[in-house]
Amino acid sequence: MVIGVNTFLRSKGSPTILSAVRRxxxxxxxxxxxxxxxxxxxxAAYAPEAAKAxxxxxxxxxxxxxxxxxxMEACKYCSLGQLTAAMFEVGGQYRRNM
Structure with missing residues (x-):
């Protein structure tokens, strides 16, 4: 299960808008x-399983x-933030060449 709270902004800074309904x-x-x-x-519920995963x-x-x-196994016990942090620890953070 991947759970998160996100806010997406368009390049001009406006909140995400559904184009079909324009709201x-x-x-x-x-x-x-x-x-x-x-x-x-x-x-809290899956701490031991998450650590192993x-x-x-x-x-x-x-x-x-x-x-x-x-x-896929880790997704059963970990949040997206936990998965991302674990991958950053071993692989570093992707930085796009500008």
Missing amino acids: MIRATEEEKEAQIATVENLK LKDLQQAAVRNENMSAVL
Whole structure:
């Protein structure tokens, strides 16, 4: 399960707009707080499984192995932030050449 709270801005700074209906989509404060609580509950409930899954994911990356199966297993127990942080630890952060 991948859970997150995101705000996407267009290059000109406006919030994401659905072009078909031309209305802005934005979560309420209640929805944001509920989503954050869900992520925290997920982390607490699956801490041991997440630790193992993240370690397995990092090891697969370092060994240059196919990471698909390991990543799918990690997604059962980890948030997107946890997955990203684990990959940054072993591989660094991508920086686009400007």
